[in-house]
Amino acid sequence: MKLNSKQAAVAAALTLLAGAAQPAWADAETDKLKTEIEQLKREMRELRSVLERQKQDTATKQDVQEVRDEVSQAKKAGGSGLLANNSLVHLAGYGHVGYANRRGMNSSFGEVGFNPIFHYQYKDLLLFETELEIMSNAEGEAEFGLEYANMNVFANDYLTAFGGKFLSPIGYFIQNLHPAWINKFPSKPPGFEEEGGAVPVSDIGAGIKGGVPFGSGMKANYTLYVGNGPRLELSGAGDEIESIAATGGTTNPSKHKLVGGRLGFLPIPNLELGLSAAHSRVAVAPEGAPVEASRNYSVVGADFGWRWRGLDLRGEYMRSRVGDLDTSVAPLGGTWKTHYVQAAYRIPGTKWEPVLRYGKFTSPHADQDLKQLGLGVDYWFESDIVGKLAYERNDGEPGTPNDANRVLLQFAFGF
Amino acid sequence: MKTLHIILASATTLLLAWSSFAPAQQPADPQAFARGAKAWADNCARCHNMRDPKDFRDDQWKVIVSHMRLRAGLTGQEARDILAFLQGSN
Numbered sequence: 001m002k003l004n005s006k007q008a009a010v011a012a013a014l015t016l017l018a019g020a021a022q023p024a025w026a027d028a029e030t031d032k033l034k035t036e037i038e039q040l041k042r043e044m045r046e047l048r049s050v051l052e053r054q055k056q057d058t059a060t061k062q063d064v065q066e067v068r069d070e071v072s073q074a075k076k077a078g079g080s081g082l083l084a085n086n087s088l089v090h091l092a093g094y095g096h097v098g099y100a101n102r103r104g105m106n107s108s109f110g111e112v113g114f115n116p117i118f119h120y121q122y123k124d125l126l127l128f129e130t131e132l133e134i135m136s137n138a139e140g141e142a143e144f145g146l147e148y149a150n151m152n153v154f155a156n157d158y159l160t161a162f163g164g165k166f167l168s169p170i171g172y173f174i175q176n177l178h179p180a181w182i183n184k185f186p187s188k189p190p191g192f193e194e195e196g197g198a199v200p201v202s203d204i205g206a207g208i209k210g211g212v213p214f215g216s217g218m219k220a221n222y223t224l225y226v227g228n229g230p231r232l233e234l235s236g237a238g239d240e241i242e243s244i245a246a247t248g249g250t251t252n253p254s255k256h257k258l259v260g261g262r263l264g265f266l267p268i269p270n271l272e273l274g275l276s277a278a279h280s281r282v283a284v285a286p287e288g289a290p291v292e293a294s295r296n297y298s299v300v301g302a303d304f305g306w307r308w309r310g311l312d313l314r315g316e317y318m319r320s321r322v323g324d325l326d327t328s329v330a331p332l333g334g335t336w337k338t339h340y341v342q343a344a345y346r347i348p349g350t351k352w353e354p355v356l357r358y359g360k361f362t363s364p365h366a367d368q369d370l371k372q373l374g375l376g377v378d379y380w381f382e383s384d385i386v387g388k389l390a391y392e393r394n395d396g397e398p399g400t401p402n403d404a405n406r407v408l409l410q411f412a413f414g415f
Numbered sequence: 416m417k418t419l420h421i422i423l424a425s426a427t428t429l430l431l432a433w434s435s436f437a438p439a440q441q442p443a444d445p446q447a448f449a450r451g452a453k454a455w456a457d458n459c460a461r462c463h464n465m466r467d468p469k470d471f472r473d474d475q476w477k478v479i480v481s482h483m484r485l486r487a488g489l490t491g492q493e494a495r496d497i498l499a500f501l502q503g504s505n
Contacts, residue, residue, distance in 0.1 A: 092479070209485065213490060383467065384470075
C-alpha cells in the first residue's frame with residue numbers, strides 16, 4: 001500500500017512520539033504495578049501450598065470407608081465387639097460413713113471406709129479380682145487391708161478354678177452380704193465381725209466353684225477349697241485361747257491345710273438353702289516358744305435366704321470348734337457359735353425398707369457373748385445408694401460394751 | 416487328712432482336664448434375651464437391689480457379670496444370658 005503525503009506525515013509524527021522518552025510519573029506507576037504483581041504471585045504460591053496440605057489432611061469418603069472396614073475386621077478377629085482387644089479392666093467398689101451412739105459412752109462418727117475393687121478379665125477365660133479395704137481409725141490414720149486378691153479360670157459352664165486370697169465360702173453373709181451397700185443393717189450380725197467372731201472371714205488357697213442346673217427351675221451351686229486355715233490368738237495372760245483369727249494368712253503354724261466348702265440348693269429360684277463345713281488342725285504358737293502340737297479345728301454352718309415380693313427373709317447358723325490339748329499352755333479349746341435371722345420389707349411404691357434382725361453370739365468367754373435385737377429402716381436414694389437408721393438392743397455381760405444399746409446411722413454407696 | 420488332700424487334688428485335676436479351657440463362641444441365640452431377663456430377676460435380687468442396665472456401659476457389664484458369676488454361683492449359660500439381656504437393654 002502506498003501512503004499519500006498527509007498520511008506519511010501523521011505516521012512520522014506518531015513514530016516520533018512513541019520513540020520519545022517516558023515521563024517520570026509513568027516510571028513510578030510501573031514499579032508500583034510490578035511490586036503488586038510480585039506480591040500477588042507470592043500469595044498465590046502460599047495459597048497453593050495451603051491447599052495441598054489440606055488435601056493431604058482431609059479424609060475422603062474412601063478413607064472413611066477403609067477405616068470402617070479395618071474396625072469391622074478387628075471386631076471379627078476378637079470374636080466380640082467388646083473383646084476386640086481381648087482384655088478388659090474395670091474399677092468398682094463401695095464406701096460408707098457412719099455414726100454410732102452407744103448408751104453411756106461417747107458418740108462418734110466412727111465408721112468411715114472405702115473399698116475399691118479392681119477387675120481384670122481376659123476373654124471369657126480368666127478373671128482377676130481384688131478388693132482393698134481402707135478404714136480410718138481412732139488416731140486419724142488410715143488402715144489398709146487386702147480383702148481378697150484371686151485369679152479365676154472359667155474352665156467350662158459349670159466349673160471355675162480359683163486361687164489366691166478369697167472371702168471364705170463358709171456360710172453366706174461374709175461372701176455375699178457384707179458390703180455396706182448390700183447389708184441392710186448398719187452393723188454386721190453378732191459373731192460375724194472380722195476379729196473375735198465365730199465365722200471364717202477369708203483364706204488363702206485354691207479351689208473350684210460353679211453352678212449346676214437340675215431342670216424344672218431347680219439349681220445348685222458349690223464351692224470346694226483347700227486353704228491355710230485359721231490361727232489361734234492367746235489371751236493376754238497366755239493361758240487361754242482368746243479367739244480364732246479367721247482372716248486368711250500366708251502361713252499356718254500347724255502346717256496343716258484346711259479343707260472346706262459350701263453346697264447351696266435352690267429348689268425354686270427365690271429360695272436358697274446352704275450347708276457349709278470345713279476341717280483342719282490348728283496349733284498354738286506362744287511368743288518366743290516353739291509351736292505346740294496341733295489340735296482339731298472344725299466349722300459347720302447352715303444358711304437360708306427367701307424372697308417373696310418385697311419381703312427378704314434370711315438367716316444363718318455357724319459353729320466353730322477348737323479341740324482341747326492337755327499339753328498346751330492353753331489346754332482348753334472351746335466353741336464359738338452364732339446365729340441370726342433377719343427380715344426386711346421394701347414398702348411397695350416407696351424407697352423405705354424397714355429391717356428387723358435378731359442375733360446371738362456365744363464364746364468360751366462370757367465378756368464376748370452378745371444377744372442382740374435390732375430394728376432399723378433404710379431409705380434407698382437409688383438402687384445402690386442407701387441411708388440407714390437403726391437401734392440395737394444389746395444384752396451382754398454387765399459392764400461390758402456388749403451390754404450397751406446403740407443408735408446407728410450409716411450412709412453407703414456401691415458402684 | 417492327707418488322703419483327703421490327694422482325693423481333692425485328683426478330682427480337681429480331672430475336672431480341669433475334662434474341661435474345655437477355651438469356651439467356643441456361641442452363635443447368636445434369639446432366646447438369650449428372654450432367658451437373661453428371667454435369670455437377672457431370679458439371681459441378682461438374691462443379695463442386692465437390681466441395677467438398671469443403663470447404670471453401666473456394655474463393656475463394664477461384661478466384667479461385672481463375670482464377677483457375679485463367681486458370687487452367685489451362676490452357670491456359664493446364665494451369665495451369657497444375663498449379659499445379653501443387660502447389653503440388649505442398654
